Every structure is written in structure tokens, then in C-alpha cells.
Amino acid sequence: METPTIFTTYIQTPLGALEISATSDFLTSILFVDTQKRPSPQNQATQELSPVMIACIDQLNEYFDGTRKVFDLVFVHEGTDFQKKVWAELLNIPYGKTISYLDLSKRIGNEKAIRAVGTTNGNNQFTIVVPCHRVIGSNGSLVGYGGDLWRKKWLLDHEAKILGNYQMSLF
Missing domain, CATH: 1.10.10.10 (Winged helix-like DNA-binding domain superfamily/Winged helix DNA-binding domain)
Incomplete structure (x- = not known):
């Protein structure tokens, strides 16, 4: 089975940069770039944005604008x-x-x-x-x-x- 391609992009928010990673089908992470637990990454954003990334960016912007209270996104949490x-x-x-x-x-x-x-x-x-x-x-x-x-x-x-x-x- 082939590992899906992970796309990564960064957006600016009132709280600093967020790194958004996703496949073409689902989000794999949304994390603040600079935190005590997570230093700035060295990798670059991909040029291509998957549809789920575009939806995520739109919904996060709506959240920060105060017009969205519930998210409707597809994501996969890896864990126990x-x-x-x-x-x-x-x-x-x-x-x-x-x-x-x-x-x-x-x-x-x-x-x-x-x-x-x-x-x-x-x-x-x-x-x-x-x-x-x-x-x-x-x-x-x-x-x-x-x-x-x-x-x-x-x-x-x-x-x-x-x-x-x-x-x-x-x-």
C-alpha cells in the first residue's frame, strides 16, 4: 500500500502561524509553529493545497472572525x-x-x-x-x-x- 502524499501549508492567525498538514482526503495535523514544545520547522510549505486544506483555512478564518463555532472538517487522529x-x-x-x-x-x-x-x-x-x-x-x-x-x-x-x-x- 502506498503512503499518501502529505501537503503542508502555513497560515497567519491572531495567535501566530499555524502549520496545516493533510493528504488529499483528510487533515493530519493543525499545530502552532512556535510553541515551547515545538520549535519552528525547517521544512517549506508545498505549493499545492488539497481541498481539505482549503476548507480548513476557510473555517479557521471564520473561527477567528467570530462567525464559526463548530468545525466541519475531515481529520484522522493517530493514537491508541x-x-x-x-x-x-x-x-x-x-x-x-x-x-x-x-x-x-x-x-x-x-x-x-x-x-x-x-x-x-x-x-x-x-x-x-x-x-x-x-x-x-x-x-x-x-x-x-x-x-x-x-x-x-x-x-x-x-x-x-x-x-x-x-x-x-x-x-
């Missing part, structure tokens, strides 16, 4: 069954809402897996689209975001503002 269960549950957190890591553990039916849930959340390859930024500490604090905490704060504030719920900063 446990990880896939956690990532799937993240999709059930409504726009502008937050839950704790403990709540997320309970939602997947394994309250004692809170550390594994946190690690899995941090390994999400589809930033913003799979809303790992909506998971916070049990005490309401901003903890554990692979895209750096200042971006997590910005995303939560952005969603609250769009919903008209902008009341107080979490920092």
Missing part, C-alpha cells in the same frame, strides 16, 4: 483507543464553555485516568478544531496547553467575547 476516546470527547465541549481535566476523565468513564487524560489532551494534533483549550484545572486555572498558556487564554477570551459572556479574565 484511549487517546481517540479522549480526543472524541473534546469535540463535545461546547464553544465558549470549559470543563476540568477531572470532568473529562469522568466523561470517558475513568476518573482515575486524570493524568493520562491530561497527557492525551496535550498530544492533540488538531489545535482549535479539537478544542483541547477548553479543558482547565479543577480550580478554574489555566494549565496544560501545548500551544502555550497565553494562547489558551486568548482562545477562551475570544469565544467568551463572541458569545457576549466576556466578564473576567482567567489570568
Whole structure:
């Protein structure tokens, strides 16, 4: 079986550059370029954009413009069954809402897996689209975001503002 070609492009957002990678059929990752966990890549963007990449760029722009709250994209998360269960549950957190890591553990039916849930959340390859930024500490604090905490704060504030719920900063 032939390995599919992976296309990569970069877009500028209010939070810095995002790297979007995809085959012709599905997204393989959406990640911030410069984070503490991920230094700037040395590779270049491909000239060709697959249709799923174009849809992703359009939908991310709508999200940042405040006109999109739910994404309709095809992506494949590579991981264990446990990880896939956690990532799937993240999709059930409504726009502008937050839950704790403990709540997320309970939602997947394994309250004692809170550390594994946190690690899995941090390994999400589809930033913003799979809303790992909506998971916070049990005490309401901003903890554990692979895209750096200042971006997590910005995303939560952005969603609250769009919903008209902008009341107080979490920092």
C-alpha cells in the first residue's frame, strides 16, 4: 500500500502561524509553529493545497472572525483507543464553555485516568478544531496547553467575547 502524499501549508492567525498538514482526503495535523514544545520547522510549505486544506483555512478564518463555532472538517487522529476516546470527547465541549481535566476523565468513564487524560489532551494534533483549550484545572486555572498558556487564554477570551459572556479574565 502506498503512503499518501502529505501537503503542508502555513497560515497567519491572531495567535501566530499555524502549520496545516493533510493528504488529499483528510487533515493530519493543525499545530502552532512556535510553541515551547515545538520549535519552528525547517521544512517549506508545498505549493499545492488539497481541498481539505482549503476548507480548513476557510473555517479557521471564520473561527477567528467570530462567525464559526463548530468545525466541519475531515481529520484522522493517530493514537491508541484511549487517546481517540479522549480526543472524541473534546469535540463535545461546547464553544465558549470549559470543563476540568477531572470532568473529562469522568466523561470517558475513568476518573482515575486524570493524568493520562491530561497527557492525551496535550498530544492533540488538531489545535482549535479539537478544542483541547477548553479543558482547565479543577480550580478554574489555566494549565496544560501545548500551544502555550497565553494562547489558551486568548482562545477562551475570544469565544467568551463572541458569545457576549466576556466578564473576567482567567489570568
